[in-house]
Amino acid sequence: MNGAEGLIRTLLSGDVEVCFTNPGTSEMHIVAALDQFPEMRCILGLFEGVVTAAADGYARMTDKPACTLLHLGPGLANGVANLHNARRAQVPIVNLVGQHASYHLRHDTPLTSDIESIARSCSTWVRTSWTASQVSCDAIDAIAAARTAPGRIATLIVPADVAWSEGGTVAGMPLVSRPPIPANEIIEQAAKLLHSGIRTGLLLSGNALYGRGLAVAGGIAAATGAQLLAPYPFARMERGARAPRVDRINYAHDQAVEQLKEFRQLLLIGAVIPISYFAAPGKNAMLVSPECRIHTLARPGEDYVGALEALEGALSLGKTPAHSRKLQRPQVPVGQISLPGLAAAVAAHLPEGAIVVDESMTSGRGMMAAAQDGPPHDWLANTGGSIGIALPLAVGAAVACPDRRILCLSADGSGMYTAQALWTMAREGLKVTTVIFANRVYGVLKREFSYLGVGDPGPCARDLFEIGRPDLDWVHLAKGMGIPGTSVSSLEDFAKALKNGFESEGPILIEVKL
């Protein structure tokens, strides 16, 4: 057995079942090993930013890592922006990065670069394997690192001679340590704060935003009058009328300050103190009131669900009450395209169990509110602020959940970053309905330019914000990558296209011209 075969068999025994990849020459022996194990599903992306965001989407929906297989430093570098987003999402991913044969490195041939440095910028764990017998143990360590709560990026660099040399082994199961539950005093302090009757927010992150964690948090909120909040950049939120209501903190500084000003206590469960994305001259970046007391119930990496359960116990709430609201959908809107109309249409037609991947930026602000009381669904957001995540994140979510419908909402500027994901959707026959909001502008920048007090944009600034001239034609782009597309110019057309997408056996794209 060579190192590559040992590596793949070890990954499989460590419950890594999907490999998103764009391999190159230095990874050929790993590809040959993948050929031997069809139980590892291999999915090709035509660009590494697709590969890494797909692994992120997969992890968000399965709570376990996929692996990526990337070509040396440049292949990894192409995936860094979406690994940055994945790092902020705190999901588990195991990156395998090829490397020159160890003895070839000294020649500094053209593709040589400092892979470990690039990897460190977006990974918690980085290691290079130097022997075929060691690579499987390193893979186990990588899986264990990735699965360490709340979820981490682990990058294992595999020189070609390590892959092709005999001496491979299959290492045992990774030992993943359980995340610690916060100390009793922390829990009791939180219970005391909640008993105080002071206006309190529970700011939730990670797995406190879905499943058991959200159910317990919802029970605590219902019993104490506290409000559930999520950071603007959350990884995954369970939603719909049957789920506890969670309010997302606004992106825009002034609106977030307004939203949070009533709170005098904030309990952090895996989240950090709310701060503006960016500083602005003369603005305080802190979004909560100076009078707000911050209490960290569970730090990132602690057991959020365990902390919430302990808090529930300390509050003596007994059985978690149900939190259903009445399932209601907006009326199907008609007429001209408008942002509220689009939001209502999405909410009116969203299938039960849908996964909404949302990078709609300035065009989709009303979407979450409109779907609040709809059927059960999950919502995935951009976590690291690096645009170009939605389309490939949808790929990963669809691979993770083949029985669920994926609605991918993307701004046109963001969509152009990793549009290659459309091809992977087509190849894999993924049930993704992609909506492109074609407003032909980097809307955030236009707004921020004015917010920052820089004055009115002149010709150069306008040229850099406006992405028309020429207009992108997303129907052609989709067709070029094997996906049927349609452009809609009324809410009726939009609704029809959405329904068509949700009934389709494969991906479709809807361009909404704004």
Add this chain to the structure above:
Amino acid sequence: MNGAEGLIRTLLSGDVEVCFTNPGTSEMHIVAALDQFPEMRCILGLFEGVVTAAADGYARMTDKPACTLLHLGPGLANGVANLHNARRAQVPIVNLVGQHASYHLRHDTPLTSDIESIARSCSTWVRTSWTASQVSCDAIDAIAAARTAPGRIATLIVPADVAWSEGGTVAGMPLVSRPPIPANEIIEQAAKLLHSGIRTGLLLSGNALYGRGLAVAGGIAAATGAQLLAPYPFARMERGARAPRVDRINYAHDQAVEQLKEFRQLLLIGAVIPISYFAAPGKNAMLVSPECRIHTLARPGEDYVGALEALEGALSLGKTPAHSRKLQRPQVPVGQISLPGLAAAVAAHLPEGAIVVDESMTSGRGMMAAAQDGPPHDWLANTGGSIGIALPLAVGAAVACPDRRILCLSADGSGMYTAQALWTMAREGLKVTTVIFANRVYGVLKREFSYLGVGDPGPCARDLFEIGRPDLDWVHLAKGMGIPGTSVSSLEDFAKALKNGFESEGPILIEVKL
């Protein structure tokens, strides 16, 4: 004057006239400063891999740096793969990378990352400016670093508060030190080797491959019987019947060994000893014969032209002789598409003064030979082995040389990496004719898989090499980005489309289905 204005005025006074960019919120004050100075031409890319390769193409054709303006760590990371290629091309580029306001960094908000680490992986010079009064001096240092021979990547990180704070200054001109000419003994030793009559190659790099450098090298070769060689990954080569003939070393290991086996002496002018791109089991990576004596005439960073002139002097050659060969073009080929036919068609129609950007990979191997004795033209190649350079490199070359025709030859797999460049070509009305060789396969990988002795690709490997299913439709992709495209299925059609492209006032795309 704020820091941003001082920065832009300093760049302009340092002869940096073009800014390729995709800015974000943290760069808004720099954008506002750009708005004030229309003499800095700003060109938007819809993805940072476009931005950085465009700066590379511009530098290759002007021998001076453009600047890029990139959005924080992720924006830079998206540009790293093509900065890796630019670093290997040894061209000057000044990257400006935005950063959070200095006092905001401690909050570790979502877009925070270790920008300096990412920058170091692809830059020779990295610095963060911390005050508005310092940023202009830092910019001067960046320009000087970028212009230090043979050309370097300099990355200046500019926190938002440095850009928006008053106290900006305009710094003086950069002091660029002249590259050193090698010592006399080195020159004389080289002259002695050339006088020996032993079969000798002059392996040229950087500016020894065009202009004065190539002319002198050609004179030396003609007088001594030495042969001019270029590394497989060269940045720019002047070609055509009037230019000295330079043979490019083959990419494929066995062919390169065959090509170089006759040489018993190799003089390196800015180049390094020829080594295989990748190691392979049981193969010696060294491409020259073990009996070949290597003499470094000019190390990277020394004065290649000066070294060649000194060598010319030491050889007492007197006036450099002319090296014209008879200008000849292949006959216009007809009939079915074939790789030799495509090469002949390109050579038959190549306009005088054309710039050929070549990332045609396995499909374009015959192109250089076919155009060898044609009209004067320049040839630009992929220097770092990271695919996805051709389309944006063509953007940069076209911006640098608006009066010349650009022929961009790209494989389909490579083209998909940075296809967004088509949009910038359309917006800027660049005279680029892009030819996509649509063979629907990562041909290099298919070949390497077999070369590495891994056996026959199985279903998984084939899926990862073959990028059909679905087929990409480049005519639709081009149309989606505002470029007229055509798909050709005969050599007559190809010739017609080429002629049409070379006469067009803007970009066109030709898909060649193989």
